[in-house]
Amino acid sequence: MNTAALTAQPVAxxxxxGGNSVTRTMFRVQMALVPATLYGFWLFGWPAFFLWxxxxxxxxxxxxxxxxxxxxxxxxxxxxxxxxxxxxxxxAMTLPPWAPWWVAVVGGFIAIVxxxxxxxxxxxxxxxxxxxxxxxxxxxxxxxxxMWVSPLPLTSLAAPDFIDGLRIFLTSLPQPDAMASxxxxxxxxxxLSRGIDLLHSLAGDHAPVLSWIGARSGSFGESAxxxxxxxxxxxxxVGIISWHTPAAVLAGLAIPAAIxxxxxxxxxxxVSAHLLSGAAMLGAFFxxxxxVTSPNTVSGQIVFGLGIGLMTWVIRTYGGYPEGMAFxxxxxxxxxxxxxxxxxPRVLGRDxxxxxxxxxxxxxx
Amino acid sequence: xxxxxxxxxFLGDDWGVHPDDHKRPAADQPVRVMPxxxxxxxxLQQHLGGPARPIVLVGQKVKKGELIAExxxxxxxxxxxxxxxxxxxxxxxxxxxxxxxxxxxxxxDADGADEWIELHGxxxxxxxxxxxxxxxxxxxxxxxxxxAAFPSAVKLIGASKAKVTTLVMNGGECEPYLSCDDRLxxxxxxxxxxxxxIMLHATxxxxxxxxxxxxxxxxxxxxxxxxxxFDSVQIRPVPARYPMGSxxxxxxxxxxxxxxxxxxxxxxxxxxxxxxxxxxLRTAVRDxxxxxxxxxxxxxxxxxxxxxxxxxxxxxxxxxxxxAGGLKGDGLGLARRVMGGPxxxxxxxxxxxPVVKGTSGILAFDTVEVAxxxxxxxxRCGSCVKAxxxxxxxxxxxxxxxxxxxxxxIDLGLKDCIACGCCAYVxxxxxxxxxxxxxxxxxxxxxxxxxxxxxxxxxLALQRQERLEREAREKAEANxxxxxxxxxxxxxxxxxxxxxxxxxxxxxx
Numbered sequence: 001m002n003t004a005a006l007t008a009q010p011v012a013x014x015x016x017x018g019g020n021s022v023t024r025t026m027f028r029v030q031m032a033l034v035p036a037t038l039y040g041f042w043l044f045g046w047p048a049f050f051l052w053x054x055x056x057x058x059x060x061x062x063x064x065x066x067x068x069x070x071x072x073x074x075x076x077x078x079x080x081x082x083x084x085x086x087x088x089x090x091x092a093m094t095l096p097p098w099a100p101w102w103v104a105v106v107g108g109f110i111a112i113v114x115x116x117x118x119x120x121x122x123x124x125x126x127x128x129x130x131x132x133x134x135x136x137x138x139x140x141x142x143x144x145x146x147m148w149v150s151p152l153p154l155t156s157l158a159a160p161d162f163i164d165g166l167r168i169f170l171t172s173l174p175q176p177d178a179m180a181s182x183x184x185x186x187x188x189x190x191x192l193s194r195g196i197d198l199l200h201s202l203a204g205d206h207a208p209v210l211s212w213i214g215a216r217s218g219s220f221g222e223s224a225x226x227x228x229x230x231x232x233x234x235x236x237x238v239g240i241i242s243w244h245t246p247a248a249v250l251a252g253l254a255i256p257a258a259i260x261x262x263x264x265x266x267x268x269x270x271v272s273a274h275l276l277s278g279a280a281m282l283g284a285f286f287x288x289x290x291x292v293t294s295p296n297t298v299s300g301q302i303v304f305g306l307g308i309g310l311m312t313w314v315i316r317t318y319g320g321y322p323e324g325m326a327f328x329x330x331x332x333x334x335x336x337x338x339x340x341x342x343x344x345p346r347v348l349g350r351d352x353x354x355x356x357x358x359x360x361x362x363x364x365x
Numbered sequence: 366x367x368x369x370x371x372x373x374x375f376l377g378d379d380w381g382v383h384p385d386d387h388k389r390p391a392a393d394q395p396v397r398v399m400p401x402x403x404x405x406x407x408x409l410q411q412h413l414g415g416p417a418r419p420i421v422l423v424g425q426k427v428k429k430g431e432l433i434a435e436x437x438x439x440x441x442x443x444x445x446x447x448x449x450x451x452x453x454x455x456x457x458x459x460x461x462x463x464x465x466x467x468x469x470x471x472x473x474d475a476d477g478a479d480e481w482i483e484l485h486g487x488x489x490x491x492x493x494x495x496x497x498x499x500x501x502x503x504x505x506x507x508x509x510x511x512x513a514a515f516p517s518a519v520k521l522i523g524a525s526k527a528k529v530t531t532l533v534m535n536g537g538e539c540e541p542y543l544s545c546d547d548r549l550x551x552x553x554x555x556x557x558x559x560x561x562x563i564m565l566h567a568t569x570x571x572x573x574x575x576x577x578x579x580x581x582x583x584x585x586x587x588x589x590x591x592x593x594x595f596d597s598v599q600i601r602p603v604p605a606r607y608p609m610g611s612x613x614x615x616x617x618x619x620x621x622x623x624x625x626x627x628x629x630x631x632x633x634x635x636x637x638x639x640x641x642x643x644x645x646l647r648t649a650v651r652d653x654x655x656x657x658x659x660x661x662x663x664x665x666x667x668x669x670x671x672x673x674x675x676x677x678x679x680x681x682x683x684x685x686x687x688x689a690g691g692l693k694g695d696g697l698g699l700a701r702r703v704m705g706g707p708x709x710x711x712x713x714x715x716x717x718x719p720v721v722k723g724t725s726g727i728l729a730f731d732t733v734e735v736a737x738x739x740x741x742x743x744x745r746c747g748s749c750v751k752a753x754x755x756x757x758x759x760x761x762x763x764x765x766x767x768x769x770x771x772x773x774x775i776d777l778g779l780k781d782c783i784a785c786g787c788c789a790y791v792x793x794x795x796x797x798x799x800x801x802x803x804x805x806x807x808x809x810x811x812x813x814x815x816x817x818x819x820x821x822x823x824x825l826a827l828q829r830q831e832r833l834e835r836e837a838r839e840k841a842e843a844n845x846x847x848x849x850x851x852x853x854x855x856x857x858x859x860x861x862x863x864x865x866x867x868x869x870x871x872x873x874x
Binding site: 011012013014015016017018019020021022024025074077078081083121122123124242291292296297340344345346347348349350354356357358359360 | 745
């Protein structure tokens with residue numbers, strides 16, 4: 001084939017463009033993340049800020065390095081399309097807020113090099129890079145990755161100042177017991193394994209209602225479920241994502257949760273606890289909607305989303321890990337090519353199988 | 366309507382795109398009539414099908430409306446002199462095509478008199494036989510004025526044979542920037558409705574549904590007023606959305622019927638014509654005047670006075686632009702020259718290209734409008750899937766084509782692609798998707814041609830071998846026959862001799 005014909009100055013129509021660009025799309029997603037991120041900074045202080053910054057920088061650094069090693073000529077354009085930055089941002093959102101510096105660097109390496117560039121760069125990866133890094137880190141370094149810190153708002157006296165924050169971030173000293181805490185999902189899982197049912201374990205300090213305002217321990221960007229929901233609704237409003245995937249994820253999680261909770265409230269968490277804790281909102285609106293690793297068609301996205309929601313519920317309820325969103329996303333990522341193969345839009349003038357429609361026998365006015 | 370659109374958008378049932386239409390202020394300017402230029406360039410192929418055959422000699426004097434090239438083949442259209450003058454040459458000129466290749470054309474020098482030949486009109490077209498109308502439309506060289514330029518008579522006669530019931534009139538003009546149909550509907554609504562009624566008579570269709578996008582309220586009002594007395598002509602406002610004017614989409618919106626992928630509109634009892642074509646057809650039948658001029662929109666950020674201009678066919682775009690007030694800053698900042706609309710029109714290499722029957726617009730775009738940018742990798746966002754009015758997967762097709770897997774691209778529906786450009790319009794990575802599809806279709810056509818040629822050669826070789834074998838066999842048979850005959854003759858002779866001998870012997874005995 002004459003490849004010059006494809007790469008030369010386009011002569012085919014259209015001669016106008018809608019004005020959308022990859023950079024603009026990525027920028028809007030980042031805008032949608034800002035409120036929850038700022039809230040996270042306030043809630044968890046300087047160490048969280050350093051973690052966020054270094055994760056993004058390491059993603060950009062590994063992206064630039066990979067592009068250079070592969071001999072890509074347009075490094076700058078690719079680097080600033082915003083995709084590596086977004087990967088880093090999303091990864092930071094899923095990490096424990098006081099995770100040490102090397103988690104950010106190793107995470108950036110796994111996300112960009114192993115999760116993305118090995119597959120051929122932007123648009124080619126099978127799995128969501130941020131989730132690949134999240135899961136790889138969790139499996140490899142379980143201790144720092146499950147070290148949750150109690151919310152210490154910046155305005156409170158106990159919050160570390162800039163220097164202390166830097167020290168916490170760089171030295172990775174074990175956190176004082178007073179500050180350590182468990183996430184809601186982790187706590188209930190532990191208590192259930194100790195034979196304490198949910199009705200007792202969720203009384204008092206661990207009431208799920210705290211999830212509503214987000215002042216709880218957990219990953220850096222997962223706490224403010226409502227702010228994330230707001231960001232997601234903004235993305236739907238400006239047309240970056242469609243409502244199908246998030247709705248399907250939340251439905252896939254909420255439906256089994258509702259059934260379980262109504263059957264046995266002592267062993268199954270309620271719908272609101274499921275939806276507002278952990279990575280449910282972040283996963284539904286920002287992770288499952290990743291363009292590259294999710295199906296192309298609306299029907300495919302619904303199947304994909306339902307799968308993620310259901311898998312998340314199963315892992316959270318019966319699995320060994322308290323949170324299952326990342327695993328569920330990776331599993332459904334693997335199924336995306338299959339979904340895309342079987343679920344295709346109907347072509348105008350053809351039936352679902354691709355056969356031309358019949359010509360009607362009778363013609364009436 | 367607005368709410369329903371929003372609702373449909375929410376549900377994801379929202380084919381096509383909603384480009385900024387850029388129709389005003391050009392659409393609101395009164396039509397300007399351009400005087401006949403000194404020289405006209407008339408390509409012999411201004412329509413789909415076979416090129417016309419010139420029937421004039423260099424130096425011959427012709428009158429306005431005189432036949433200068435006749436239709437040739439089943440699908441073709443004749444060409445008439447747009448003004449009176451002298452044939453200067455029959456030669457090659459730059460075609461209105463992105464390739465910049467040349468095309469045979471007749472060059473006519475105007476004499477300034479602009480004198481008509483004797484015209485044979487008709488006062489009551491409804492008394493004419495439908496076949497006679499078809500004949501008159503064919504001899505007037507009327508073609509579809511929406512852009513595809515399919516010979517109208519071929520469509521009319523075909524429709525009459527197929528016994529269509531519904532005539533769908535395309536007044537959508539969904540292409541941004543263009544407003545020539547809008548202008549015609551505002552200014553000549555009565556003539557268009559008359560033309561539609563003649564079309565109904567010629568095809569035998571019972572009803573005409575005129576689809577007009579709701580971004581042209583003046584045209585809708587004018588057409589409704591003109592069609593008020595006629596039950597068979599219904600004006601139907603349709604939502605402004607690209608590609609509403611595409612045949613299959615407009616039919617579905619207006620009649621609710623889908624055209625089967627392997628069928629034509631006539632198969633479901635529908636025929637589609639453009640509103641401008643209706644007016645040209647009326648002029649051809651009532652006044653006997655052939656198609657020699659048309660309305661052209663001059664637009665784009667670089668055009669200093671955007672508007673609609675009535676132009677003789679064969680006028681160079683250069684002269685049309687000059688008449689329209691020229692380009693801003695003498696063309697400083699001009700990024701792309703386009704003939705037709707921005708979505709499906711053609712980029713042309715320079716302005717010395719003539720307006721032909723299908724030219725709806727001459728657009729001078731600046732860099733902002735063209736938004737040229739090197740394509741980025743596909744991020745599989747699915748915008749193209751949502752935009753595709755045919756329900757295809759442009760991103761999958763283009764990735765197959767990049768790998769030369771044309772067969773897989775066909776399985777994904779490459780042949781259903783109407784090249785409307787919605788996918789490339791919305792692509793955030795600016796991938797020239799239509800370019801891929803055009804390339805693949807061209808490649809497949811070349812493969813088909815090569816295969817046909819190969820098959821033909823193979824057939825010829827087989828035939829030759831058969832012929833040689835047959836000849837050899839026949840020769841051998843003939844030889845054997847001759848040999849047998851010779852032997853038989855020899856045997857007979859011998860027998861006769863023997864008999865004679867015996868006889869003589871007997872006699873002698």
